[in-house]
Amino acid sequence: MTHDPRYHDVEILGMIGTADASEIRPGNAAVVDAEHTARFARAHEDGGFDRVLIGYGSGWAEGSQVAAFAAAHTERLGLLVAHRPGVVHPTLAARTFSTLDQFSKGRVALNIVTGSSDVEQRREGDYLPHDERYDRTDEYLQVLRSTWDTKGPRDFEGRYYRFEGATPQVFPHEDRHLELFFGGSSPAAYVVGGKHADTYMLWGEPLKETGEQIATVAHRAADAGRVQRPRVSVSFRPILGNTDAAAWERAHGILDTINGAAGAQFKQKVGLLHPQGKAPENAGSQRLLAVAEKGDLHDRCLWTPTSKAVGGGGNSTALVGSPETVAAAILDYVEIGVDTVLIRGYDPLQDAIDYGRDLLPLVRQELAHRAATRRTDTEPAAV
Numbered sequence: 001m002t003h004d005p006r007y008h009d010v011e012i013l014g015m016i017g018t019a020d021a022s023e024i025r026p027g028n029a030a031v032v033d034a035e036h037t038a039r040f041a042r043a044h045e046d047g048g049f050d051r052v053l054i055g056y057g058s059g060w061a062e063g064s065q066v067a068a069f070a071a072a073h074t075e076r077l078g079l080l081v082a083h084r085p086g087v088v089h090p091t092l093a094a095r096t097f098s099t100l101d102q103f104s105k106g107r108v109a110l111n112i113v114t115g116s117s118d119v120e121q122r123r124e125g126d127y128l129p130h131d132e133r134y135d136r137t138d139e140y141l142q143v144l145r146s147t148w149d150t151k152g153p154r155d156f157e158g159r160y161y162r163f164e165g166a167t168p169q170v171f172p173h174e175d176r177h178l179e180l181f182f183g184g185s186s187p188a189a190y191v192v193g194g195k196h197a198d199t200y201m202l203w204g205e206p207l208k209e210t211g212e213q214i215a216t217v218a219h220r221a222a223d224a225g226r227v228q229r230p231r232v233s234v235s236f237r238p239i240l241g242n243t244d245a246a247a248w249e250r251a252h253g254i255l256d257t258i259n260g261a262a263g264a265q266f267k268q269k270v271g272l273l274h275p276q277g278k279a280p281e282n283a284g285s286q287r288l289l290a291v292a293e294k295g296d297l298h299d300r301c302l303w304t305p306t307s308k309a310v311g312g313g314g315n316s317t318a319l320v321g322s323p324e325t326v327a328a329a330i331l332d333y334v335e336i337g338v339d340t341v342l343i344r345g346y347d348p349l350q351d352a353i354d355y356g357r358d359l360l361p362l363v364r365q366e367l368a369h370r371a372a373t374r375r376t377d378t379e380p381a382a383v
Contacts, residue, residue: 007371010334011050012360013080013233013342014352015315016040016070018061023310024257024346026265032061034069040349041070044077047356048364051078053342056113058123064096071104079104080181082111086126086136090143091166097178098148098170106173110144111181111201112137114189116282130281134188136160141180141196148178181233185213186283194220197230199340203284204236204317205291206298211336233340234333235315237306240354244301244321251303251320254346258309285312300329315344327362334367 018037021027044052052070054063067079081100083093101108114137115121121133128136139158146154153167172178182197184190193200200217202210218229239254241247257263280286289312292304300321307316319326330341343359345351 005371006339007334007367007374009339010363010367011233011340012048012363013051013053013340014044014047014049014355015053015055015342015344015348016044016066017055017348018066020349021266022346022348023263023266023306024254025348026262036349037066037069038073040352041074041077043349043352043356045074047352048360049077049352049356051080051109053080053111054082056082056084056111058120064100067108068100068103071100071107077107078109079107080109080111082113084113084115084124085140086115086121086128086133087124089163090140090161091147091163091168093140094144094147095168095170098168098172101172101176101178102170104173106176108172109179109181109198111183112141112197113183114192116280116285118281130186131188134184134186134192138192138195141192144180145196148172182230184282184284185287189283190216190220191223193217193230194222194226195224199231199233200229201233201235201340201342203288203315204234204302204319205287206302207332207336209287209291210234210333210338214337231339232337233342234338235342235344236302236330237316237318237346238326238343238351238355238359239303239318239320239346240323240326240351240358242322244325247321247325251306251318254318255305255309258306263309280312285314288312288317291317300332301325302329315342323358323362327359327366330363331366331370 016037018032019027019030020033020036041052054066056063063081063083067081070077071079081097097108097110114133115126139160143156143161147168148171153165155164156162179198180196181199181201182193183201184193194217202213214232217232221229239247239251241250288307291298292308296305297303301319303318303320306318310316319329333341343355
């Protein structure tokens with residue numbers, strides 16, 4: 001029997017921040033809490049996560065430095081650093097992340113985030129309209145890929161970037177392929193991500209809508225001449241309990257907190273990536289709100305009121321249930337072609353610990369079982 005390799009290759013990601021804060025935990029005044037950041041990173045490594053995402057916001061701690069700190073306090077944990085094209089020149093970005101990859105011995109990947117709203121972009125001096133930002137990202141990623149993958153001096157003249165005689169000297173660790181993760185749900189995003197992404201990142205929508213997005217990404221990759229589509233990642237906010245009933249009780253408590261004073265305080269402190277009180281500009285958030293309008297509960301245990309409570313901002317749909325129920329839901333996404341699952345909690349540090357103890361072993365056990373028992377699509381059935 002030929003084992004199906006896709007079950008072996010599924011990755012589980014977490015997310016770390018530099019302070020103990022979330023939609024239900026407004027936190028203290030600290031923006032950077034070094035001790036908490038180190039504990040948070042180690043909790044993911046101890047829990048068996050493959051990588052952690054380090055997010056991007058115009059007022060947040062700078063991601064490459066957070067990643068360097070996390071690397072110094074862990075041994076093997078992968079570091080997925082969110083990065084916004086257009087803020088720095090791509091030649092500087094290329095050597096920033098190849099240097100970080102050298103010091104971390106090959107643990108770095110980039111999550112390319114082109115931009116979610118005009119307001120957030122202008123906080124960093126970027127006044128390009130939406131589709132032009134993706135045109136610029138296309139150029140930006142051409143420069144990154146060339147700088148990492150080829151040696152010798154080079155010139156470049158594009159619409160947004162121009163340089164002569166650039167001669168990179170620092171390359172990714174052991175000349176490896178430094179992976180590009182990519183997010184976005186607009187037509188412009190699908191084109192650029194289909195062309196450049198190693199992994200295409202989506203927010204947690206129902207299975208049907210997720211399958212449609214996977215198909216779109218595959219089509220845009222084929223249009224770009226790629227033989228295989230990018231890997232696909234989907235992000236969720238699991239809410240666990242010892243039983244399904246306990247998880248639902250906790251979920252409704254979390255929703256009440258988001259809609260209450262604590263949630264308002266958090267939103268005021270960190271700011272949403274689109275203006276409060278207005279419809280989101282980015283297609284991903286619009287899609288989440290459209291799903292929420294169709295109903296609160298989808299498929300096995302995908303719950304949308306948490307997304308509605310934050311205006312569709314970010315990774316905000318929940319998987320609610322016992323570890324067994326949530327693990328089964330995650331495997332449902334793997335079956336439709338998802339390769340990577342990003343999970344983070346509303347009680348971020350403790351949830352990461354709980355996921356590592358109660359959820360990840362179940363997911364990995366079932367992945368191993370399916371890898372060992374299922375034939376590949378090309379293998380004929382026994383007669």
